[in-house]
Amino acid sequence: MAGEPTSAWDEGALRALVPRVLAGLVRRGEQFDAAEDALQEALLEALRVWPAHPPRDPRAWLTTVATRRLVDARRSEAARQRREEESAAAEPAPAAADAAEVGDDTLFLLFRCCHPALAPASQVALTLRAVGGLTTREIADAFYVPEATMAQRISRAKRTLRGRRFDRPGDLAVVLRVLYLVYTTGHAGPPDRVDLAAEAIRLTRQLTLATAEPEAHGLLALMLLNHARLPARVDAQGRLVTLDRQDRGLWDRREIAEGVRVLQAALARQTDQRPPGHYQVEAAIAALHDDAASAAETDWPQILSWYDDLVGLSADPVRDDPAAVLGRAVAVGHVRGAAAGLRETDRLRDVLGERHRWHAVRGHLHELDGDLAAAADAYAEAARRATTVAERDHLVRRAARARAAASPPATGARTSAHARDGET
Amino acid sequence: MPKYLLLKHYSGGPEPHHPFPPMDQWAPEDVEAHFAFLRQVRALLEETGEYVDSQALAPTQTWVRYGGPDAAPVVTDGPLPETNDLVAGWYLVDVETRERAVEIAAYISSEPGPGGGPLHEWIDVREVLSRSSSPSEE
Numbered sequence: 001m002a003g004e005p006t007s008a009w010d011e012g013a014l015r016a017l018v019p020r021v022l023a024g025l026v027r028r029g030e031q032f033d034a035a036e037d038a039l040q041e042a043l044l045e046a047l048r049v050w051p052a053h054p055p056r057d058p059r060a061w062l063t064t065v066a067t068r069r070l071v072d073a074r075r076s077e078a079a080r081q082r083r084e085e086e087s088a089a090a091e092p093a094p095a096a097a098d099a100a101e102v103g104d105d106t107l108f109l110l111f112r113c114c115h116p117a118l119a120p121a122s123q124v125a126l127t128l129r130a131v132g133g134l135t136t137r138e139i140a141d142a143f144y145v146p147e148a149t150m151a152q153r154i155s156r157a158k159r160t161l162r163g164r165r166f167d168r169p170g171d172l173a174v175v176l177r178v179l180y181l182v183y184t185t186g187h188a189g190p191p192d193r194v195d196l197a198a199e200a201i202r203l204t205r206q207l208t209l210a211t212a213e214p215e216a217h218g219l220l221a222l223m224l225l226n227h228a229r230l231p232a233r234v235d236a237q238g239r240l241v242t243l244d245r246q247d248r249g250l251w252d253r254r255e256i257a258e259g260v261r262v263l264q265a266a267l268a269r270q271t272d273q274r275p276p277g278h279y280q281v282e283a284a285i286a287a288l289h290d291d292a293a294s295a296a297e298t299d300w301p302q303i304l305s306w307y308d309d310l311v312g313l314s315a316d317p318v319r320d321d322p323a324a325v326l327g328r329a330v331a332v333g334h335v336r337g338a339a340a341g342l343r344e345t346d347r348l349r350d351v352l353g354e355r356h357r358w359h360a361v362r363g364h365l366h367e368l369d370g371d372l373a374a375a376a377d378a379y380a381e382a383a384r385r386a387t388t389v390a391e392r393d394h395l396v397r398r399a400a401r402a403r404a405a406a407s408p409p410a411t412g413a414r415t416s417a418h419a420r421d422g423e424t
Numbered sequence: 425m426p427k428y429l430l431l432k433h434y435s436g437g438p439e440p441h442h443p444f445p446p447m448d449q450w451a452p453e454d455v456e457a458h459f460a461f462l463r464q465v466r467a468l469l470e471e472t473g474e475y476v477d478s479q480a481l482a483p484t485q486t487w488v489r490y491g492g493p494d495a496a497p498v499v500t501d502g503p504l505p506e507t508n509d510l511v512a513g514w515y516l517v518d519v520e521t522r523e524r525a526v527e528i529a530a531y532i533s534s535e536p537g538p539g540g541g542p543l544h545e546w547i548d549v550r551e552v553l554s555r556s557s558s559p560s561e562e
């Protein structure tokens with residue numbers, strides 16, 4: 001978007017109003033899909049007009065313009081409405097934004113956008129537009145598809161929702177999954193795109209204003225605790241840097257502190273009947289990594305004990321949550337020895353044997369075991385199955401390094417390799 | 425300006441200039457030099473205003489065809505012969521002339537391989553048919 005840094009209204013402030021205005025329109029009885037279209041047009045107009053003429057009450061401005069668009073749309077449809085424009089012109093100015101109201105509006109809309117009748121890709125797209133206030137173009141860019149494709153995905157999703165009743169609360173678990181999907185998409189993506197990770201954090205933060213559900217707070221904590229490490233995850237050449245090699249000085253201490261605070265508050269609400277859920281446990285593991293001053297100081301026994309809890313949340317963890325079993329295998333490798341960790345991964349061969357992460361974890365455990373030839377083979381297998389260029393290149397590097405260390409080149413080539421990449 | 429697709433292959437194409445092992449068997453510094461070169465290719469094409477797109481493909485290949493009205497799709501994913509054309513990725517460039525596309529392809533093919541010398545990899549140069557006909561041809 002064409003946000004001028006000098007204008008009184010930056011994009012973030014504008015987008016924060018989206019769920020408030022949209023929820024207001026829908027609660028007043030407007031159709032969700034029509035209201036969403038109208039607000040999208042109002043947002044584009046705001047970006048055009050506001051830098052030169054900032055409104056006194058931005059929320060009322062957006063509501064008024066979106067209402068005019070709705071009226072226009074109805075008029076062109078039926079060519080009979082006459083005087084609505086006047087009646088829509090003067091919205092009462094709202095009181096200063098109340099945090100609880102912002103949360104309620106966000107939750108109200110998230111339940112719609114994350115309706116179980118929609119496929120995950122549609123839930124994500126609709127959430128980013130209707131709750132996040134991103135333009136169709138920005139969402140299309142974030143997912144590397146043409147704008148027309150994303151526009152079609154969004155309008156089909158809205159058509160699916162038309163006529164459905166929303167008189168019961170939605171499924172919060174689905175909402176949390178959608179928000180986490182937005183986050184992980186952003187976490188993996190290159191930084192020059194729309195910052196979906198930050199967007200997911202913003203939306204989850206808004207959501208936590210409306211619900212005391214510990215898992216919602218656990219999800220926010222998990223995002224913050226992972227996001228804090230993002231600046232160290234890629235080096236200046238665009239190469240992935242794994243957790244154990246990251247420059248911990250680059251981690252965002254403020255974000256970590258907030259994540260820990262949010263997590264502790266969520267965990268404090270647990271009871272014997274209601275142990276911490278998936279996101280809280282994952283956040284606890286992330287917090288332990290964030291807490292270590294160096295990779296060597298990582299509290300692996302504590303991490304393993306959280307992984308035991310995580311695996312315990314599923315009846316059949318190998319089938320239901322293989323990622324947790326794989327994460328636990330790494331912790332087992334660090335606590336009880338690499339061989340024990342490798343044995344844990346064996347159970348996952350049928351489920352994850354074709355996924356790059358399974359091979360990468362085995363490469364890591366073989367390395368830990370000192371078996372560099374096996375590590376090189378495992379990393380090479382992982383590279384063949386990688387799903388991103390950055391991961392693929394990273395795994396090829398790991399393979400080549402392990403291979404070179406296992407059998408130093410006989411044809412007396414260079415010796416500068418280790419000094420140069422500084423990672424061995 | 426015409427667009428050209430410059431394809432890299434995992435397998436297939438003319439007899440290789442010289443054989444070379446898979447990348448995970450190269451010395452680590454050669455791997456780094458190779459990746460650095462590829463970054464530089466992209467930067468260069470962006471700099472000259474010729475870059476359109478580049479993509480890498482996973483090495484897994486599946487052939488699919490219609491199986492008939494009440495049948496499942498027919499799927500074949502190998503094993504395929506060593507000589508099978510397996511595309512690894514491409515650069516899409518928008519250039520003044522075919523000669524320039526060939527020049528860029530040759531430059532890509534000079535990418536450093538094991539030992540640091542050029543890989544001499546064959547690059548498949550394909551012209552993309554334009555969607556619009558020029559006024560002079562109407």
